[in-house]
Amino acid sequence: MSAPSDSRHGQAGDRRAEVERLIKVLEDSPDGADRQLNTLGMLITDASLDADEIALAEAHDGLQWLYRNHEQQAPEFRGRLQGLLDVTQWALRRLPSRLQLALVPSGHAARFLVAVIQRPGLSNQEIAARIEADETEVSRVGRRLLAAGVVMRRKEWRHNIWDATPRGRQYAESSGLLTKAAPAPPTTAALGVGVVVLPHRLVGVVTDRRARVMTCLEQELPPLLDSMTTATEVADFVNHLLKGVPDADAEASVIGVQVGGHVIPESGRVVFAPNHEPEVPLTGASLAGMIEDATDLPTVIENDANALAQYERSFGDGRDTECFATVILGEGIGSGLIAHGRISHGARSAAGEIGHVVVEQPGRACQCGNKGCLETVASAPAIIGIAQESGLSVSDLDAVLTLANEKDGAATAAVERAGRALGRALSMLLNLTNPEKVILYGPQGLVGSPGTHASDLFLDSVRDARDQYTFPTTGTDCELIAKPLSGEVEARAAAAVALARHQ
Ligand SMILES: [Zn+2]
Numbered sequence: 190m191s192a193p194s195d196s197r198h199g200q201a202g203d204r205r206a207e208v209e210r211l212i213k214v215l216e217d218s219p220d221g222a223d224r225q226l227n228t229l230g231m232l233i234t235d236a237s238l239d240a241d242e243i244a245l246a247e248a249h250d251g252l253q254w255l256y257r258n259h260e261q262q263a264p265e266f267r268g269r270l271q272g273l274l275d276v277t278q279w280a281l282r283r284l285p286s287r288l289q290l291a292l293v294p295s296g297h298a299a300r301f302l303v304a305v306i307q308r309p310g311l312s313n314q315e316i317a318a319r320i321e322a323d324e325t326e327v328s329r330v331g332r333r334l335l336a337a338g339v340v341m342r343r344k345e346w347r348h349n350i351w352d353a354t355p356r357g358r359q360y361a362e363s364s365g366l367l368t369k370a371a372p373a374p375p376t377t378a379a380l381g382v383g384v385v386v387l388p389h390r391l392v393g394v395v396t397d398r399r400a401r402v403m404t405c406l407e408q409e410l411p412p413l414l415d416s417m418t419t420a421t422e423v424a425d426f427v428n429h430l431l432k433g434v435p436d437a438d439a440e441a442s443v444i445g446v447q448v449g450g451h452v453i454p455e456s457g458r459v460v461f462a463p464n465h466e467p468e469v470p471l472t473g474a475s476l477a478g479m480i481e482d483a484t485d486l487p488t489v490i491e492n493d494a495n496a497l498a499q500y501e502r503s504f505g506d507g508r509d510t511e512c513f514a515t516v517i518l519g520e521g522i523g524s525g526l527i528a529h530g531r532i533s534h535g536a537r538s539a540a541g542e543i544g545h546v547v548v549e550q551p552g553r554a555c556q557c558g559n560k561g562c563l564e565t566v567a568s569a570p571a572i573i574g575i576a577q578e579s580g581l582s583v584s585d586l587d588a589v590l591t592l593a594n595e596k597d598g599a600a601t602a603a604v605e606r607a608g609r610a611l612g613r614a615l616s617m618l619l620n621l622t623n624p625e626k627v628i629l630y631g632p633q634g635l636v637g638s639p640g641t642h643a644s645d646l647f648l649d650s651v652r653d654a655r656d657q658y659t660f661p662t663t664g665t666d667c668e669l670i671a672k673p674l675s676g677e678v679e680a681r682a683a684a685a686v687a688l689a690r691h692q
Pocket residue numbers: 544545555556557558559562564
């Protein structure tokens with residue numbers, strides 16, 4: 190008996206389908222299945238020789254199922270199933286070392302694999318740029334590598350991205366594809382460089398390893414940059430910053446980059462940065478990787494509230510606190526959660542979107558598409574907008590706060606409404622996560638000027654609404670600490686994220 194020639198020499202997918210078909214035949218008529226068992230045995234041998242993991246896995250699952258579901262059958266039949274199962278398991282165990290992909294180092298497939306090992310989370314477009322091929326070729330090569338089980342494809346919001354599987358890494362190492370890989374970054378960083386990427390501006394610091402600021406700079410960004418040019422601008426800015434610390438060991442620096450919005454530290458990717466659209470389309474960019482390539486320094490990306498949470502955890506008021514939250518109030522509102530001493534990112538690094546908790550109904554329209562979100566009442570632009578809607582002629586937050594300090598009715602109402610909305614949103618945060626502290630960062634005039642009417646009214650309103658809506662014990666157990674926000678504070682927090690990675 191021999192397997193049909195088309196399945197012996199056909200594509201891997203055909204072999205898997207043939208295995209599936211044979212298992213089905215055996216399932217339906219286990220009596221007189223001699224021929225099918227022989228053919229299956231041949232297919233398993235072929236799959237083993239070709240390192241065809243997909244067909245082997247199909248055979249393994251099918252045989253196991255048959256074995257479990259045919260307890261009434263003749264011992265001889267079950268004995269043969271057991272024999273085939275043993276061979277299949279043995280072949281699967283041998284796979285990694287016998288993986289015969291034989292990728293040519295200079296070919297697209299090898300370069301694709303190395304690219305996603307060195308920089309997990311690349312998109313089709315980014316892989317195309319790295320391996321100097323068009324996206325059709327990337328899709329074709331990707332399918333081949335997927336079938337071989339050396340890469341996997343995931344979805345991050347709207348983007349398809351690629352990672353290497355453990356098997357892919359093992360193959361690349363054992364076959365020598367990775368011999369030219371960059372050396373591992375230093376385990377201990379001497380300096381932290383923190384950069385805040387704002388829509389039209391960069392703010393950066395260099396700190397020592399305790400996140401103490403040694404130098405601070407700001408720089409305007411030219412309009413209409415793409416993500417690659419933004420990365421180049423950041424890299425130049427970092428070099429400039431490091432020159433401001435003459436005796437520094439620049440090569441032992443690590444970079445933390447902070448971008449407002451949804452970012453994923455593991456892949457270094459900006460998933461969605463609405464504040465940067467449409468002028469600086471960072472959405473979808475592997476920003477950390479591009480900056481790392483341009484500077485040769487380890488680079489990590491984090492969002493604003495999480496960066497502040499890491500700073501507080503490593504060096505600030507959260508040093509001895511396992512569970513606490515930071516809230517940042519500025520152009521938008523976000524929160525960072527520290528649980529069991531670490532940032533809690535959620536499944537897709539989008540945890541902490543407190544700015545889009547609905548606190549008013551029907552509420553003002555939010556840029557997220559919803560109505561009545563916290564951001565539409567308590568962010569700086571919202572406070573200005575509400576004051577304007579009340580007839581005040583104000584164009585910035587300081588003007589509103591000045592009027593509130595003079596006890597102007599409309600300005601006072603806007604500040605109080607913002608504070609109550611934030612308190613109500615905090616009550617949800619407190620009830621759900623039971624933090625020991627909430628560290629609130631916001632504009633100096635709003636949260637950091639005790640004794641002024643605006644600042645006192647705002648924080649009193651926050652506390653009143655929090656106490657009104659929070660479950661009694663979670664509210665009273667939680668300390669609220671307010672701190673003024675600045676570009677330098679945010680940049681230092683970004684540096685703290687990088688330092689925490691390389692302690
Ligand atoms: Zn919203």
